[in-house]
Amino acid sequence: MRLKDKRIAVLVEDGFEDLEFWVTVMRLREEGARVIIVGVKAGRTVTGKQGLKATSDVAAAETTGAEYDALVVPGGWAPDKLRRYPAITDLVKQVYEQKKIVGLICHAGLVGISAGIVAGHKATGSLGIKDDLMNAGASWVDAAAFRDGNLVWGRVVADIPDFCRELVAAIEKP
Numbered sequence: 657m658r659l660k661d662k663r664i665a666v667l668v669e670d671g672f673e674d675l676e677f678w679v680t681v682m683r684l685r686e687e688g689a690r691v692i693i694v695g696v697k698a699g700r701t702v703t704g705k706q707g708l709k710a711t712s713d714v715a716a717a718e719t720t721g722a723e724y725d726a727l728v729v730p731g732g733w734a735p736d737k738l739r740r741y742p743a744i745t746d747l748v749k750q751v752y753e754q755k756k757i758v759g760l761i762c763h764a765g766l767v768g769i770s771a772g773i774v775a776g777h778k779a780t781g782s783l784g785i786k787d788d789l790m791n792a793g794a795s796w797v798d799a800a801a802f803r804d805g806n807l808v809w810g811r812v813v814a815d816i817p818d819f820c821r822e823l824v825a826a827i828e829k830p
Contacts, residue, residue: 657688658828662725665694667744667767668712671733674704675813676761680728683820694719696741705732717743721750726827731762731782739770749773752806757830759823761810765789778804780811806830
């Protein structure tokens with residue numbers, strides 16, 4: 657139980673990438689972490705791209721970065737929706753500025769861009785956001801997963817095992 661007593665926020669919204677959300681949540685729980693699902697609204701059930709459901713425990717506006725040891729943003733279509741809410745981007749920025757781990761996979765870099773935390777970092781994700789990341793000041797790296805500072809990046813669904821290994825290691829030893 658490498659992450660016993662760690663509190664980790666995982667963001668969710670309609671259109672989340674089912675596997676990037678659920679596999680990551682399960683992996684973190686397997687390591688003993690307390691995973692808190694954070695959405696735009698507390699108690700709201702949303703649907704992933706492939707039809708799986710998830711319900712938020714708390715609204716982003718009702719929590720702060722100080723409450724978590726790390727934060728994860730799964731990909732899918734959800735990041736493009738999440739980035740439109742100041743409470744979401746503020747939470748992500750708080751966690752980042754507190755030097756805690758922020759995990760971003762696939763399209764999650766869109767939330768990182770809107771939170772203003774990607775400039776000067778190496779970054780990866782879906783090829784669909786490569787230009788967005790570069791235009792925001794990140795350096796594109798075509799790799800399955802890696803850590804750069806307190807950011808942990810994952811490329812796509814096929815890279816979830818690599819992403820989860822990097823994520824768990826980073827949260828265990830920030």
